[in-house]
Amino acid sequence: MSFGDPNNPYGPPQQPAPGYGYPQQQPQQPGYGYPAAPPLGQQGYGQPGYGGYPGGPLTMPGNVKAARVMLFVIAGLQVIGAILIALSAVAISAAKNDEELANNVDFQQLADYSSGALWAMTLVVLAWGVFAIFLGAKFGSGGNGIRITTMVFAIITAVLGIYPFIVIGLVHTVLAVLVAVFVGKSEGAAWFNRSKYPAAH
Template identity: 45%
Template sequence: MSFGDPNNPYGRPQGEQPGQQPGQQPGYGYPQGQQPPGYGYPQAPPVQQPYGHPEAPTRMPGGVKAARVMLWVISGFQVLSGILAFAAMGTIDEAINDSGATTAESEAFADLGKGLVAFVAVLTLVFAALSITLALKMKTGRNATRVCAIVYGAFATLLGVLALPFGIVTMALGILIIVFVAKADGAAWFQRPRH
């Protein structure tokens, strides 16, 4: 007797499972907790992020970390430059006094020089504050922080070119900030969904 042939009139009745007593009903559902292929609802697609976004990065990418460090370095250079510029204001007075010129013209020239140096020093300190703010916002910032960092890198590059040969480091760091923040992983970091 062959129980394997479903058309065998002497075989096991249909619906009866191996190891089951004759006349006993099969267990509820499909045996061994498996679902037969083709029955029921189709499998659901894998769970994704809301609105079909790809999986957001959970850690800051290395390029963004490097750009953050470069912003701190540039801010240090700018604070140092601002302090040196304010110190240079005193040397302008000393140079005028040492020259012996006490005319109104030399006084006006000294005041113009001190005003120009003070403007550059204040502008340098404002850019240092912006650099510090951007470095602090890299961790939690949105896409606006990324855009500001790219624009800041462009200004740092331009000012580095204008201050050559001393500005070579600032110019190189500005270019690297632009590259690291504008990369795809940097964009994904700043455009990640916030919950």
């Protein structure tokens, strides 16, 4: 017998075969028909989740919730502003019927122009508030399109808050900047790009 013969009792010692008293470290194989789950702690933002769907947070991040609340606050301020502008238009219309001003041609022309502009502004301000409510309501189910639209909305609102300052106001600017920042952060991107199966709120 040669020393290469595995049955040779005088040959070099042989390594034990797998299964004879020594557990072997085998790479874990995924089960049949099911993809392997990623290790715990790696199913966060941007990581693949179960079933082949892209991962993402299961609950709305705090800064995204804050942005949604701020949108609703902006909407409330818009409604208040629309009411105030409408009251101004009504006041100008009532002043037109004043006996002392009835014969003042210049005032009548200015009143006609002002009341018409104020009513138009009322509609615009109210529509902007409704749009803010729509965006906030879509935070639970909307995708990246809602995120981008919200950022554009917030930037425009912030600019309008700077000029004309009296029409929109500093509060609008601060809230709009915060909305744009919170939605634009990585947590906001992960939330709006998450899998919608099932959609979490």
